[in-house]
Amino acid sequence: MESNEEKIKVIGISGSMRANSYTSAAVKIALEGAQEFGAEVELVELGRYELVFCNAENEENYPADVEKLRQKVEAAHGIIIGTPEYHGGYSGVLKNALDLMGFRQFEGKMMGLVGVAGGKMGAINALNGLRVVGRTLHSWVIPQQASISESWKQFDENGNLLDEDLRKQVRNVGQQIAKFSYLHHSNQAMEFLRLWESSIENPGAK
DSSP: OOOTSSOOOOEEOOOOOEEEEEOHHHHHHHHHHHHHHHHEEEEEEEGGSOOOOOOOOGGOOOEEEEEEEHHHHHHEEEEEEEEETTTTOOOOHHHHHHHHHOOHHHHHHHEEEEOOOTTTTTTTHHHHHHHHHHTTTTEEEEEOOOOOSGGTBOTTSSSSBHHHHHHHHHHHHHHHHHHHHHHTTTTTTHHHHHHHTTTOOHHHHH
């Protein structure tokens, strides 16, 4: 991006309730990739927010954190969503957070996906589910994604990925989100399409 242009904002949402979770660590790495491209980045850890169960009949009583989350996502040009995989799907806290938001937050935005799982199969099922949700919210869900299997042995004590290829893959999600967000926001339709068409095949595979 040119230095005199408006900064692209990329927000990373960690759908884990655990402190110092592998999911948050993975989202941070993806955000590093977006930051490398020149984006302004922010990590949102849902475990630090007071979010109630979605209930439209009781919306006037929602805690302030609900509106805070909505505003942060609405202000972003690109969104990276990270989730642990539980029982073949994405986390309950993430599902509820998505239900508390809607088209105002997501329509027309770039969305990138990162999944973390303790098992050998990775988080592909969770990511597939999120891809459907993203399309339903009229987001542009980019082809690149990252699925981290056996997460308990992939990170060091500082949250760094030990496998360099996997680290590059996660960072690439963030880089692509920043690039697509920039092209979309600056109305560069042809460059957007060229970048989309050049996306790697079989994203997330390792």
